[in-house]
Amino acid sequence: MNNLHPLLSYLVEWGAMDKTVGTSSPTLDIVLLRTFLEVVDSGGFALAAERLALTPSAVSGHIKRLELAAGDTLLARTTRRLDLTQAGETLYAYARNIVDLEREARARLRGSTIQGRLRVGASEDFAGTWLPQVLQGFHRWHPQASIELKVGITADLLRQQERGHLDVVFGKRCSRTNGEGELLWREPLVWAYASACAADLAEALPLAVFPEPCIYREAALAALGSVARPWRVVFESGSMAGCLSAALAGFAVTVVARSQLREGLRELGEEERLPALPAACFYAFSPRTNPAARALIEAVRSIGQRSRFMAARLHGG
Template sequence: MQKAPAIESVESTETGPAAASASLDIVLLRTFLQVVDAGGFALAGEQLALTPSAVSGHIRRLEESAGARLLARTTRRLELTPAGETLYIYARNIVDLEREARARLHGHAMHGRLRVGASEDFAGTWLPRVLQTFRRWHPDAAIELKVGITADLLRQQGRGKLDVVFGKQCARISDDIGDEGELLWEEPLVWAYSAVSALEADAPVPLAVFPDPCVYRESALAALAASGRPWRIAFESGSMAGCVAAALAGFAVAPIARSQLRDGLRELGVADGLPELPDAQFYAFARKVAPAVTALVEAVRELGARNRFASVALR
């Protein structure tokens, strides 16, 4: 991935009774969320149509209102402080509630049925939390969900059977499915294995993968072939939960998006004799522009950004 530019230093703020009693401006909260979700001031500024210095000013004013430093800065990195982590949770709820209130007051709540297609990692990892938010915004909307392989879902969408598809591809796989989709976020694809098991150094890598066609499988096999590391298919399943279970048991190594790592799994890498994998790219493919589709895509984008960036050092 591209190396992010250095972030300008922002003066620290002082706490005190006056600062602690100040109100929290929702505009500043939105900027704060965007900085965290986008991973830095420059990207947040682009998405908010603000200059980096304006974004910096928003954060400074918010810290003055909060009476606490929210972002710890060095010349090249930006991290949430404990106070920043706390405010992030409250700010997300405040902004979501404000959006919900405006939708209700202006009659923008959605009705009808939305037909959604999603790859299994979307459906199993992100979609439940997305639907919680979407239901708050649009309690009268209904969703019909189809889970499957991205390429198959896009074919169904082409036949008019799905309104929106959430799917994936990998950066070094020559697949053009992203040409007509909207890139929501990207993150590293990693080798996941049991945290308590040792991988045999000289043996072929036992893999837990989806059946063909699968971009994670293709990326893993291409990387192993390029590195000359032998491999074997030890576990094959059409279920992401099945592949993760095989990795948790130490039965096989599973290529998964980094955000899907969980307790009991560890990430293997070059030190374990495994090659680097490409980035996993997550897309939304909308058949038509409709308010309900736009709202669902936005909910997915926000959640993906929070999972991707909030738990790591910001650029």
């Protein structure tokens, strides 16, 4: 046993522990676990069904079977939102690890068939927030593949992809597209400001934004215009790190996806007379025939949804 790869050793031990439960006990079917993760990450049954190519009733049936196997209620459903119960939170963490380990085991047992250079375009929030974790897992699963990364604005990256210069693009929109791109997840945009600074925002709202075109900037200005809230751009940067630094310093308010909030920043809202912002839709744009791109997209989906879920728990969303 000591000579086994740590991953395979874990799976063998996990299987052995499962046998101690008894043959009459329902097992945690990995298909049901995948459905559970998709429901939580998507925020509902309808979108999960769409992404899994199932009917909503089939998705509901999967969750009922998983709750039966778990012996507890996993989701607290109301007409307006979907929340995890305490048992659901526990199972989510295990389910994510189990599904990731199963994917890694399949990749190792097959041997890495993905090799060569993958040309990737990503908006800066993708590149700075999620890609470091994604690349670590992707390299572990596909050590013979290499990645060439270009960071830029989604619209510019898509034009480069049309000219054949990029294999896959990760970007964002503030609305769902029809047939263009693959929706990875949705999450709210929020107003971010320094936690240590009092929000004295009685005058025109000081903003730190990206240059045009930028959906975060467009969403912020449209929301402020809808409530006739005065604003002024006091900091403009093509770098997300720059906008976050301005917010951390208390110099300006910026707009980010909720999972991009970090230590030292807090979310502003009604108390500061700030309007609600729309959700951002995060997409992958790539031909479905490219296996390397598909592998990277699945890695991004897994990491990005996990980050969104953890942020929602942290900020009560």
